[in-house]
Amino acid sequence: MTTATKDSVVTPERFKSGMTWNQYLAFINSEENFQRPTPGGDPRGDANVERFVRNMGAWQISEEGREALQSLPRLKMLVLGEDWCPDVYRGLPVLAEIAATAGWEIRIFARDENNDIMSEFLKDGLHESIPTAVMYTLDHEYVGHWIERPAVANEHMANMQKLFSRKEGESEDEMRARIRQGYRDLQSSDEWASWRDETVNEIVELVRSNT
Secondary structure, eight states: OOOOGGGSSOOHHHHHTSBOHHHHHHHHTSHHHHTSOOTTOOOOTTHHHHHHHHHHTTOOOOHHHHHHHHTSOOEEEEEEEOTTOHHHHHHHHHHHHHHHHHTOEEEEEEGGGOHHHHTTSOBTTTBOOSOEEEEEETTOOEEEEEESSOHHHHHHHHHGGGGGSOOTTOOHHHHHHHHHHHHHHHHTSHHHHHHHHHHHHHHHHHHHHHO
């Protein structure tokens, strides 16, 4: 875990160079973003924008969560993401709402153009998992960071690994179609929705434990 701000590539000036939430929403709907490659080589297009909009409209912070966030000290939040990632188009709107509710300044960076930042916050020291949210004090001292999804979601995803085993008599294409449908079903489920609330809880606990 990163512990010393002075050794980080994220200086106060670098932090300020990131996008605001509104700038990020404009960016993901821009030709500049559409031309950027994805890991699978698929086009981005505006389908990812629609996913962000759908997730933004599907959830509100509970009154309990709102009170907890507003009791926290004023901080800054840096977020790394890529709009093709399901954890990002579900989780980044939550992080933006957390920042807005807590009164924090938020700056968002495209992971693939900011690998030097990503390298400081690898999941398990290995994986470029996103979204990654990093909290700093107003004096730019590191507070802590949160990666990808809440613990309850990691447990659920581990249980979903059975999706990736081919069933008897199933072709490769059939298996891939089943996996895609499984993810679509997950994204419209109560389970998926509950991860937003757990993200709030984990961010609150992280900040309370480190400030």
